[in-house]
Amino acid sequence: MARSSLQLNSKWIPKVEESLATQQLTQRTIAERLEISRSSVSKFINCKPVALNTFIRLCQELNLDWNGASQPEREWNDSIESFRFKQDDFKSNPGGQISPDEIVGRDRLIEQLWDRLRQQSFIFSGERRIGKSSTLKKMTLEAPEDMLPIYRDLEGIRSPIEFVEVIWQDTETYLREAGKAQRVREFVSELIGSHFTGYRFPEITAPHWKTLLTKTIEDLVTLQSKQIVFIWDEIPHLLGNFSDEAAMETLDILRSLRQTYPDIRMVFSGSIGLHHIIKNLQKAGYSNDPTNDMYPVDGQPLAQEDAIQLTINLLRGEDVTIFNFQETATEIALAVDCIPFYIHHLVNQLKDYSGEINQEIIMNIVDESLRNPLNLWKMEHYRERIDNYYNDIQKPYALEILDILSINPPTPFQRIWQYLKSEPHTQDKETARSVLRLLMKDYYLIQEDNLSGSTYTFRYQLVQKYWRISRGL
Numbered sequence: 163m164a165r166s167s168l169q170l171n172s173k174w175i176p177k178v179e180e181s182l183a184t185q186q187l188t189q190r191t192i193a194e195r196l197e198i199s200r201s202s203v204s205k206f207i208n209c210k211p212v213a214l215n216t217f218i219r220l221c222q223e224l225n226l227d228w229n230g231a232s233q234p235e236r237e238w239n240d241s242i243e244s245f246r247f248k249q250d251d252f253k254s255n256p257g258g259q260i261s262p263d264e265i266v267g268r269d270r271l272i273e274q275l276w277d278r279l280r281q282q283s284f285i286f287s288g289e290r291r292i293g294k295s296s297t298l299k300k301m302t303l304e305a306p307e308d309m310l311p312i313y314r315d316l317e318g319i320r321s322p323i324e325f326v327e328v329i330w331q332d333t334e335t336y337l338r339e340a341g342k343a344q345r346v347r348e349f350v351s352e353l354i355g356s357h358f359t360g361y362r363f364p365e366i367t368a369p370h371w372k373t374l375l376t377k378t379i380e381d382l383v384t385l386q387s388k389q390i391v392f393i394w395d396e397i398p399h400l401l402g403n404f405s406d407e408a409a410m411e412t413l414d415i416l417r418s419l420r421q422t423y424p425d426i427r428m429v430f431s432g433s434i435g436l437h438h439i440i441k442n443l444q445k446a447g448y449s450n451d452p453t454n455d456m457y458p459v460d461g462q463p464l465a466q467e468d469a470i471q472l473t474i475n476l477l478r479g480e481d482v483t484i485f486n487f488q489e490t491a492t493e494i495a496l497a498v499d500c501i502p503f504y505i506h507h508l509v510n511q512l513k514d515y516s517g518e519i520n521q522e523i524i525m526n527i528v529d530e531s532l533r534n535p536l537n538l539w540k541m542e543h544y545r546e547r548i549d550n551y552y553n554d555i556q557k558p559y560a561l562e563i564l565d566i567l568s569i570n571p572p573t574p575f576q577r578i579w580q581y582l583k584s585e586p587h588t589q590d591k592e593t594a595r596s597v598l599r600l601l602m603k604d605y606y607l608i609q610e611d612n613l614s615g616s617t618y619t620f621r622y623q624l625v626q627k628y629w630r631i632s633r634g635l
Contacts, residue, residue, distance in 0.1 A: 167211040167212055167213055167214055167217070168211065168212065168214050168217040168218075168228075168232040168233070168335075169205075169206075169209050169210055169211040169212065169217070169232065169233045170206055170207070170209045170217075170231055170232065170233065171209070171230075171231060171232060171233045172209050172233075174226070174230075174231045175207070175209070177226060177231070178206075178207060178224060178226070178231075181224040181225055181226065182224070185224075187224075189203045189204060189207070192220070192223060192224075195223065196216075196219055196220065196223060198216055198219075202216050202220075203220065206220050209233070214332070214335065215314075215328065215331075217232065218331055218361070221361075222361060222362060227361070228361060229334065229335070229361070252264060252475040252476050252478065252479030252480075253476070253479050253480060254476050254479075254480055254506045254507075254509040254510035254513065255506055255510075256503065256506040256507040256510050257503070257506075257540070260296050262299065262300040262303050262304065264475075265293070265296050265297070265300050266464070266468050266471055266472040266475065266502075267464045267465055267467075267468025267469070267471070267472065268293070268296075268297045268300060271297060272297065272300060272301050272304070275297075275301060275429075275459065276301070276305075276306060276309065278457055278459065279309070279389070279391055279427045279429075280389070281457075282427070282455065282456065282457055283420055283427045283428040283429065283430075283455065283456045283457070284429060284430075284456055284457040284458070284459050285429075285430045285431075285436065285453060285456050285457070285458050285459065286298065286429055286430070286431040286459045286461060287431070287432060287433070287434075287436065287458065287459070287460065287461060288433065288460060288461020288462065288605065289433060289434075289461070289501075289605040289621070289622070290433040290434070290540075290543060291501055291502075291503035291504065291540070292433075292461045292462065292463060292501060292502075292503075293461070293463075293464070293501075293502045293503070294395075294431055294433070294461045295315070295395055295431070296502070297461070298313060298393050298395060298429065298431060299313060301393070302393060305391075308388055308389055309388055309389050309391055310336065310386060310388035310389065310390050310391065311391040311393055312332050312333075312336060312390070312391065312392050312393065313393040313395070314328060314329070314332060314392070314393070314394055314395070315395045315396055316328075316394050316395060316396050316397055316399065316400040317395075317396040317399040317400070319399075319400045319403065320403050321368070321403075321404070321408070322368075322371040322372075322404065322408050322411070322412055323363060323367060323368040323371040323374075325371075325400060325412070326363075326371045326374045326375045326378065327362065327363050329375065329378055329392070330346055330363075330374065330378045331361065333378050333381060333382045334361075336382070336386070337381065337382065337385050337386065344381060345377040345378075345380055345381050346374060346377045346378055346381060347359075349370075349373065349374065349377055350363065350364070350367055350374075353366050353367060353370065354366060372411065372415050375415060375419070376415075376419070379419055379423060379426065383423050383425055383426065389425055389427060390425055390426050390427065391427045391428075391429065392426070392427070392428045392429065393429040393431070394428065394429065394430055394431065395431045395432070396431065396432050396433075397430045397431065397432050397436065398432040398433075398434070398435030398436045398438070398439055399432070399435070400412075401413070401436075401439045402435060402439060406442075406443055406446045406448075409439065409443055410443055410446075410448045410450070413440075413443075413450070413452035413453070414450060414452060416428060416452070417450075417452045417453070417455065420455060421455070428456070430453070430456065434547060434551065434604050434605070435551060436453075437603060438551045440452070440453070463499055463500040463501045463502075463622075464495075464500045464501070464502060465500070466492075466495060466496070466500055468500075469495035469500035469502070469505060470488070470491045470492050470495050471491075472495075472502060472505055473490075473491035473492075473494045473495050473505050473509065474487050474488070474491045476505065476506065476509040477490070477491060477509060477512075480509060480510075480513040481513075482509070482512055482513050482519070483519075484519060485518075490519055490520075490524075493521045493524050494508050494509065494512075494524055497524050497525060497528050497624075498528065498624050499622040499623060499624050501622070501624070504539060504624065507531065507538065507539055508524070508527065508528065508531075511527050511531070512524075512527065515527075528624070528627075529627075529631070532624075532627060532628045532631050532632075533631055541625075541628045541632070542632075544606070544625055544628065544629065545629075545632060547604075548560050548561060551604070552597075552600075555593065556593070556596075556597050556600070558585075558587040558588055559582065559588050559593055559594055559597040560597050560600070560601060562581070562582055562585060562588050563578060563582070563594070563597065563598060563601060563607075563618075564601070564606060564607075564629055564633075565629075565633055565635060566578055566581050566582075567607065567618060567619055567620060567626070568620070568626050568629040568630040568633065568635055569630060569635050571619070572610055572617035572618065572619040573617055573618055573619070574614075574615055574616060574617050574618075575594075575595070575598070575616070575618065578594070578598070578618065579591060579594055582594050598618065602618075605621055606620065606621060606625065607619065607620060607621060608620075608621045
């Protein structure tokens, strides 16, 4: 079973206390220095599981060998196996980490994803807040015996050498029983002229990141016999942080590694941006198709039945007084398009409501949340990403099309074009068609076929309502 967290071995508590005292650090100062929560520092010191990357960073800050300081593998596995999450303990947790046992309705999808991985790597994309990260983390913790999944959120990675470093750190974690990544350590030792025993790459290694990545994969493939699955979340953010040249080289070497090592699988995940990243790289002269060997998987909201069950679990877990759980849960799930993130938000707000909860109350809370200037439901990205990913020619078309469809029923292209060509900045018909396709690819819109022909509408009613409200339409 792959590990996404580590916990301190209790035998190392005196060393932690000694390091804190020597450096005159408090839990607050070390949390501020590393830009993590104080609760994470407290969990670390009290030998409770924390995210793998957080554990490593804390050990590095305290000058400790993180590999030695972590609790032995058997104890860690026992603690995971003994963890059980009861249905009546379900709590609304909007935006927080969700226990795998709280994730409802994804078992069939996960089974399909593992079947896909036995054949090839895949790209897992979908709208933000749809539950992709939670699904991937549940996959990681419940992997088949013959699979070795290694999950990593890449959003904060800023350079290729940093990317390779975290892959290497993950690899050494999973190789602790089989042996170390000797090829990597030997190569770094040659570069620095002395034996390398650290857990961070020295600056001199930065130009050699591709060699280090290849040697890391070689070590991993050599020292264990399972099917290796790198699950990389938010890879569009990673590539967007790189220079064009570095992004091209990264995509190329990852494709080369997939082809060279048949026991390697990769999962690229992200809400929006990978196709934009590759398109921009092609404009900069990139001629390759680096993901044509990867299968596209479209993330979806929960099935209605599963969304209703999740809502019932949360309502009961929060002790919300409901006369008819099935009916109220159905109204809540449908009000937010069966998207788990918004179900958690809505139940979280309803738990403090003292009156009778009915459909009118539910819809009023939805409307208030969409209007809230504090952006509690994190909806502003729907507008912001038009600026981030659409060029100056595409942008007015995208805004006009979304404005039109936010206040109209499903609409055929000819009708949309009638609106567009009346505006001074949206006069090219082919640009209108290409932007319409892009809006579908970016999960704003869907195309529906009926007896009268094809029409276009918002994929999610919640987004349509937000767009109409935020644009004052």
